[in-house]
Amino acid sequence: xxxxxxxxxxxxxxxxxxxxxxxxxxxxxxxxxxxxxxxxxxxxxxxxxxxxxxxxxxxxxxxxxxxxxxxxxxxxxxxxxxxxxxxxxxxxxxxxxxxxxxxxxxxxxxxxxxxxxxxxxxxxxxxxxxxxxxxxxxxxxxxxxxxxxxxxxxxxxxxxxxxxxxxxxxxxxxxxxxxxxxxxxxxxxxxxxxxxxxxxxxxxxxxxxxxxxxxxxxxxxxxxxxxxxxxxxxxxxxxxxxxxxxxxxxxxxxxxxxxxxxxxxxxxxxxxxxxxxxxxxxxxxxxxxxxxxxxxxxxxxxxxxxxxxxxxxxxxxxxxxxxxxxxxxxxxxxxxxxxxxxxxxxxxxxxxxxxxxxxxxxxxxx
Numbered sequence: 149x150x151x152x153x154x155x156x157x158x159x160x161x162x163x164x165x166x167x168x169x170x171x172x173x174x175x176x177x178x179x180x181x182x183x184x185x186x187x188x189x190x191x192x193x194x195x196x197x198x199x200x201x202x203x204x205x206x207x208x209x210x211x212x213x214x215x216x217x218x219x220x221x222x223x224x225x226x227x228x229x230x231x232x233x234x235x236x237x238x239x240x241x242x243x244x245x246x247x248x249x250x251x252x253x254x255x256x257x258x259x260x261x262x263x264x265x266x267x268x269x270x271x272x273x274x275x276x277x278x279x280x281x282x283x284x285x286x287x288x289x290x291x292x293x294x295x296x297x298x299x300x301x302x303x304x305x306x307x308x309x310x311x312x313x314x315x316x317x318x319x320x321x322x323x324x325x326x327x328x329x330x331x332x333x334x335x336x337x338x339x340x341x342x343x344x345x346x347x348x349x350x351x352x353x354x355x356x357x358x359x360x361x362x363x364x365x366x367x368x369x370x371x372x373x374x375x376x377x378x379x380x381x382x383x384x385x386x387x388x389x390x391x392x393x394x395x396x397x398x399x400x401x402x403x404x405x406x407x408x409x410x411x412x413x414x415x416x417x418x419x420x421x422x423x424x425x426x427x428x429x430x431x432x433x434x435x436x437x438x439x440x441x442x443x444x445x446x447x448x449x450x451x452x453x454x455x456x457x458x459x460x461x462x463x464x465x466x467x468x469x470x471x472x473x474x475x476x477x478x479x480x481x482x483x484x485x486x487x488x489x490x491x492x493x494x495x496x497x498x499x500x501x502x503x504x505x506x507x508x509x510x511x512x513x514x
Contacts, residue, residue, distance in 0.1 A: 149473040150180045152216025154209050155187040158223045160431030160446070162190025162454035165220040165241065167462045168201035170469075175202035179473050182212045191458040213237075218473055222461065223448055224251055235259040238477055240469055242266055242281075245492055246393040246506040247420040252498065259496040261477050265465060266418075267391045267500060268490035275390060276486070277468070279326050280460040282415075284450040286330025286386065289413045290338065292434075292449075293319065293382040296411040296442045301435060303442050304381055304409035309339025316340050320376040322368065322397060322422065323386030324351045327415050329358075331384045336362045343376055373397055378405040385414040387422040391492070391502030398423040400439075408440040417445040 151174050153166040164187050171181045181203040185195055195205045206212060213219065213232035221241035225233065230251075233239065235258065243264035245252045255262045265277035275282075290308070297303035297317065310316035319335040321328045324346035335342045336359065345368040346352050352365040366372050377383055377398060383406070387394050394416040403412070403425050416422040417429075425438040428447045436443050450457040468487055471480040481488035492500040497512035504511035 149217045150182060150215050151218045151220065151469070151473055152182040152184075152212035153187050153203075153220045154184045154212050154229075156190075156222050157226050157228065158448060161223050161448050161451045163222040163451055163458045163461065164188045164191045164193060164454075165222045165458075165462060165465070166469075167191075167193060167458065168197040168203075170462055170466050171198055171201035171203045173466060173470060174473060177470060177474055180204070182206055182216055184209050184212050188458075191454045193458075218469065220465075220469060222451075222458075224248070225255075227254075230254045230258065233258040233260045237261070238263065238472060240265070240465070240472065242418070243492055244418045245500075245503045246391060247418060249507050252493070252503060252507060252509075255493045256496050256498065260493065261491065261495070262493035263472070263477070263487075263490045264391070264492045264500075265461075265490070267492060267502075268468060268486050269390055270486050273390075277461075277464055277490075280464055281450045281457060282326035282388075283330050284453060284457050284460065285415045286327040286332075286384075287334045288449050288452055289327070289331045289384045289386075289415050290319070290334040292444050292446075293335075293384065293411050293413050294338065296413070296435060296444055297382060297409075301442055302409060302437060303411055304407065306381060308335065308382075317381040318343070318379055319382045319384065320345065320380035321384045321386060322373060322377075323384075323388065323416075324348070324355050324365075325386060325388055327388070328384065328386035329355060331386060331415075332359065332363050335384075340382075343380075345372060345376060368397070370397075374399075374402050374405070377402045380410060381407065382411040382413070383423075385412065385416050385422040385426070387416050388419070389502070391500050392419070393506050394419040394422045396422060396424050400424045403441050404439045406439070406441050409442065410440075411442045411444065413444045415449060418447050421445060
């Protein structure tokens with residue numbers, strides 16, 4: 149199989165989906181690898197390293213798209229790439245289709261096989277290809293919250309950890325999954341007062357066991373979220389339903405009741421956002437204000453640390469990519485249920501139930 153890796157074109161995206169160690173693995177399995185010139189530059193990986201590993205480095209992304217049977221990316225194809233995709237081609241990347249019907253229909257029209265990192269799901273419900281970037285996003289969320297609380301961002305002008313004689317900031321983390329737990333850990337480390345809300349009592353018990361009295365845990369309900377958000381200096385939105393649009397759990401009315409200069413970091417924005425006042429932003433223009441509240445809603449937050457993120461991502465996606473290249477998507481998915489759950493579009497049809505439900509489309513069996 150011809151495997152291609154392209155340079156990311158989404159604004160602010162500097163991660164890369166395949167590293168030289170991965171190139172060597174594909175080559176050792178008998179596959180050809182095409183790497184677009186400069187694909188790894190943003191992550192500190194030069195073209196020479198790809199060549200040394202056995203890749204053919206090409207100048208034009210169009211050549212990668214035209215020749216590759218399997219295209220590896222980090223983020224969803226942007227509109228300028230849609231016309232480059234061809235029928236039967238496999239695109240393996242973060243898709244987040246529930247946030248974009250336009251992209252969903254474009255993939256259907258091009259009749260590609262679109263496999264989403266974020267919907268590869270193990271039998272226990274965990275998401276092995278989303279977890280590394282969720283870990284990064286949770287930690288970055290606290291860094292960005294701290295920055296947004298500064299006066300230059302029109303924040304409240306307070307320090308997360310406070311100081312001697314001055315109380316620390318209150319951070320409310322809505323969602324106790326991988327993003328939320330990592331955000332809580334970093335916030336605790338910064339000295340903030342932290343509350344984590346989640347709908348799963350077992351998850352709250354786990355977080356209490358690992359962090360003890362350092363965090364308060366609260367069973368999530370609309371009333372509980374409203375009360376915590378109204379008291380918070382910073383709110384981390386970390387709600388996830390695999391493959392589906394994020395539920396809106398922070399309403400506009402709740403935002404209105406927040407202190408002036410408080411901060412919302414909506415890490416669920418890739419899937420539509422969990423706050424009613426959230427809208428996608430970029431690394432170049434990350435912040436806006438609604439009802440006096442600072443909103444940080446960048447759709448590719450881990451791209452802020454591309455070297456760390458690329459190494460974390462490429463390491464976990466490699467075995468699935470090799471399975472696809474070695475066996476073909478049909479055979480690989482037949483023996484690997486988690487990989488099959490990762491397929492969102494196949495042969496022009498939606499095959500992931502959550503995506504189909506989001507846009508009221510028929511979900512095909514394959």
